[in-house]
Amino acid sequence: MTPNACRQADEAGTDLEQENPDPGHEEKHRACLVCGDEFLSTWSGERVCKRCRGSARWRQG
Numbered sequence: 001m002t003p004n005a006c007r008q009a010d011e012a013g014t015d016l017e018q019e020n021p022d023p024g025h026e027e028k029h030r031a032c033l034v035c036g037d038e039f040l041s042t043w044s045g046e047r048v049c050k051r052c053r054g055s056a057r058w059r060q061g
């Protein structure tokens with residue numbers, strides 16, 4: 001019998017500062033689906049540049 005099962009409770013002290021709660025919320029440059037121009041999309045679901053969104057021709061139907 002070895003008394004090695006004695007673990008210290010200090011392990012729980014790890015901080016989770018590097019967690020990414022919302023990966024879909026990311027500002028990055030993407031290519032517009034309509035004109036193909038690169039634009040700054042504020043989240044992963046934004047695929048059309050502001051200019052094309054303003055014209056609103058891409059959402060026909």
Ligand SMILES: [Zn+2]
Nearest residue numbers: 032035049052
């Ligand atoms: Zn566009």
